[in-house]
Amino acid sequence: MAGATGLSGGTIAAAFAADPRFDLTACVARSSAGEQVQGAPCFATVAEALTEAEFDVLVDYTQADAVFAHTMQAIDAGRRVVIGTSGLTAADYAKIDDAARAARLGVVASGNFALTAALMTRFSLMAAEYLDWFEIIDYSRPKKTDAPTGTARELAERMGDIKKPAFEVDPATVKGEPGLRGGSVNGVQVHSIRMPSYSATVTSTFAAGNSRLTITHDADSHSADILVPGTLLAAQKVMGITGLLRGLDNLL
Numbered sequence: 333m334a335g336a337t338g339l340s341g342g343t344i345a346a347a348f349a350a351d352p353r354f355d356l357t358a359c360v361a362r363s364s365a366g367e368q369v370q371g372a373p374c375f376a377t378v379a380e381a382l383t384e385a386e387f388d389v390l391v392d393y394t395q396a397d398a399v400f401a402h403t404m405q406a407i408d409a410g411r412r413v414v415i416g417t418s419g420l421t422a423a424d425y426a427k428i429d430d431a432a433r434a435a436r437l438g439v440v441a442s443g444n445f446a447l448t449a450a451l452m453t454r455f456s457l458m459a460a461e462y463l464d465w466f467e468i469i470d471y472s473r474p475k476k477t478d479a480p481t482g483t484a485r486e487l488a489e490r491m492g493d494i495k496k497p498a499f500e501v502d503p504a505t506v507k508g509e510p511g512l513r514g515g516s517v518n519g520v521q522v523h524s525i526r527m528p529s530y531s532a533t534v535t536s537t538f539a540a541g542n543s544r545l546t547i548t549h550d551a552d553s554h555s556a557d558i559l560v561p562g563t564l565l566a567a568q569k570v571m572g573i574t575g576l577l578r579g580l581d582n583l584l
C-alpha cells in the first residue's frame with residue numbers, strides 16, 4: 333500500500349490489514365520508512381518495497397508526480413497495480429496499458445473509488461448518449477496540486493469519447509481572460525474550484541433546449557471510508573485482468 337499514512341491510504345491500509353481475504357505485506361510512505369504501519373514494514377520508496385517485500389498487487393494513493401513511476405516499476409517487477417492517485421493523463425494511461433499488456437498483467441485505475449462517484453459517472457455517460465450540451469464542474473481541497481480531479485478527468489475523457497459537446501462559440505476563441513471558459517479535456521470543458529470543505533464534488537451539467545439535467549457526486553472532506561469497498565474490489569479483480577481497466581463503474 334503506497335501512501336499508507338495518507339488521508340486515503342491510511343484508511344485503506346487499515347481495511348486491507350483487517351480483511352482476512354488480504355495480507356498487507358508492505359507499506360510505502362517516506363516519513364514513516366523503517367517503521368511498522370498497520371502491522372506491515374514501511375519503505376521509503378516503491379522500488380524498495382518491490383525488492384524487499386512479497387506482494388501481488390501494488391495499491392497507490394500517493395501523489396500525482398510519483399504514481400506513473402510507481403506503476404511502471406511495479407509492472408516491470410511483475411506486479412499488478414490499483415491506481416487511486418489522480419493526475420495521470422490519457423497519454424500516461426496509454427503507456428501503462430501498453431506496458432501491462434506486454435507483461436500480461438492487470439492494472440485497475442479509477443478517478444474515484446466511491447460507489448456514488450461510479451454511479452455519477454455511469455449516469456453521466458448515459459446522459460451524454462442522448463444530450464448534446466454538457467460541461468463539468470469539479471470542486472476539491474485547496475492543497476490539491478493537480479487539476480482537474482481524477483474523478484472529473486476520467487469523466488471528461490469518457491464523455492468526450494461518446495461525443496464532443498455542442499458549442500455556439502468555441503471556448504478557445506472567446507474574447508476575455510484565458511481560461512474563464514474552463515479547460516478542455518478530450519473536447520469537454522472542465523471548471524475546477526479549490527476551497528476548504530471540499531474533497532471531491534463533481535457535477536456534470538447537460539442541457540436540451542431550455543431544460544437542464546445536473547448529476548452530482550458529493551463527498552464529505554473528512555472520510556475516506558467511502559473508498560474502501562471499491563478499492564478492495566479492484567484489488568481482487570485486478571488479478572483476473574490483462575491490461576488497463578479504467579473506472580470503478582466497469583467493475584460493478
Ligand SMILES: NC(=O)C1=CN([C@@H]2O[C@H](COP(=O)(O)OP(=O)(O)OC[C@H]3O[C@@H](n4cnc5c(N)ncnc54)[C@H](OP(=O)(O)O)[C@@H]3O)[C@@H](O)[C@H]2O)C=CC1
Pocket residue numbers: 334335336337338339340341360361362363364376377378393394395396398415416417418419442443444445446482559
Ligand atoms: N481514486 C480515488 O477514489 C481517490 C483518489 N485520491 C487521490 O489519492 C492521492 C492521495 O490523496 P490523499 O490521501 O488525500 O493524500 P495525502 O497527502 O493525505 O497522502 C499521501 C500519501 O502518500 C505518501 N507519499 C506522497 N508522495 C510520495 C512519494 N513520492 N513516495 C512515496 N510515498 C509518497 C505520503 O506519505 P509521505 O509524505 O510520508 O511520503 C502519504 O502517505 C491523490 O492523488 C488524490 O487525488 C484521493 C481520494 C480518492
Ligand SMILES: O=C(O)C1=N[C@H](C(=O)O)C[C@H](O)C1
Pocket residue numbers: 418443444472473476480481482483484531532551
Ligand atoms: O482529496 C483529493 O485529492 C481527492 N482526489 C480525488 C480526485 O482527484 O478525483 C477524489 C477524492 O475523493 C479526493
